[in-house]
Amino acid sequence: MNWTRAQIPDQSGRLAIVTGANSGIGFVTAEILASKGARVILACRNQARAEAAQSRILQNIPSAEIEIGILDLSSLASIEAFAKRTLDTESQVDLLINNAGIMMPPVRTETADGFEMQVGVNHLGHFSLTLQLLPLLNNAPAARVVTVSSLAHYKGRVNLGDLNYKHRRYWRIASYGQSKRANLLFSFELNRRLRAAGARTIATAAHPGWTSTGLQRHIPGARLFNALVAMQPAQGALPTLRAATDLAARGADYFGPKGLTGTRGYPVIVGCASAAKDPASAAKLWLLSEDLTGQRMTAIES
Numbered sequence: 001m002n003w004t005r006a007q008i009p010d011q012s013g014r015l016a017i018v019t020g021a022n023s024g025i026g027f028v029t030a031e032i033l034a035s036k037g038a039r040v041i042l043a044c045r046n047q048a049r050a051e052a053a054q055s056r057i058l059q060n061i062p063s064a065e066i067e068i069g070i071l072d073l074s075s076l077a078s079i080e081a082f083a084k085r086t087l088d089t090e091s092q093v094d095l096l097i098n099n100a101g102i103m104m105p106p107v108r109t110e111t112a113d114g115f116e117m118q119v120g121v122n123h124l125g126h127f128s129l130t131l132q133l134l135p136l137l138n139n140a141p142a143a144r145v146v147t148v149s150s151l152a153h154y155k156g157r158v159n160l161g162d163l164n165y166k167h168r169r170y171w172r173i174a175s176y177g178q179s180k181r182a183n184l185l186f187s188f189e190l191n192r193r194l195r196a197a198g199a200r201t202i203a204t205a206a207h208p209g210w211t212s213t214g215l216q217r218h219i220p221g222a223r224l225f226n227a228l229v230a231m232q233p234a235q236g237a238l239p240t241l242r243a244a245t246d247l248a249a250r251g252a253d254y255f256g257p258k259g260l261t262g263t264r265g266y267p268v269i270v271g272c273a274s275a276a277k278d279p280a281s282a283a284k285l286w287l288l289s290e291d292l293t294g295q296r297m298t299a300i301e302s
């Protein structure tokens, strides 16, 4: 049987934070979680776009509990401010969906802290956010951190000596692949560390195959391919939703579309590049990410 939104259990009483929730896969993820009763924080960088998303959800689901939290993943200060507000106002977080992302901007740009933009937003921003929210996640009875990767991780070698393309020529395709490989290394390492610490929280991962969104705006011809072959966001969000809510899912499960070389279909557990599962590389990336972001995993109270 295909896994669809109909299989999502009731989410009443749960709090979900979805990064990049104002468009594409993040928007649908937030809307469906809200339709199942979760209270959802749209963690977005732009107030107007976040409010537009909130209004659209409320139009469709008038009873939805939808809030906005301003979060710019290209700024460690913004991430800290978001995390502090959340720590000050919430007692627990049940779902953290690390969804926001950018793909292949043509020229190398930097985050406020000097990280190359793709690895800075897609990986380091989410690394910093997750570590700061872990105390709230660990307060929940069965929290999950879902990190959204991509088929592009197969081509993404992580260069620990020059993660930020400071000393090598910027290649936007390789840089995107690196950030998406880093997403998986991070997710699996997070799960290992949570398990070792005896935490109830688990980390899972997902990828949406090929889904028609604004993500591919820097790729020539993408609009045509999107119109011809891509899935719509309502289906592209299903791997994320399954990773977040399937009661049978376990830590380190990675969900993606079943069909057509993983580009489309209903969500199932999928494999990944063996290098993305390498614990030694993951541990090195973790240490580097700690150094770059200044965040450490806090001790877990049971």
Ligand SMILES: NC(=O)c1ccc[n+]([C@@H]2O[C@H](COP(=O)([O-])OP(=O)(O)OC[C@H]3O[C@@H](n4cnc5c(N)ncnc54)[C@H](OP(=O)(O)O)[C@@H]3O)[C@@H](O)[C@H]2O)c1
Pocket (backbone or CB within 6 Å): 019, 020, 021, 022, 023, 024, 025, 026, 043, 044, 045, 046, 049, 071, 072, 073, 074, 098, 099, 100, 101, 102, 103, 121, 148, 149, 150, 151, 207, 208, 209, 210, 211, 212, 213, 214, 215, 216
């Ligand atoms: N679509 C696909 O086929 C595909 C395939 C593989 C993986 N993915 C992954 O799926 C995830 C969602 O992408 P999508 O396809 O839904 O694309 P999208 O519609 O472009 O959504 C990306 C979201 O990320 C947000 N974002 C970008 N930079 C940010 C920042 N600095 N701080 C906070 N939020 C930021 C965007 O906000 P703004 O609107 O303000 O820019 C937007 O809400 C990404 O991680 C992407 O890598 C997508």
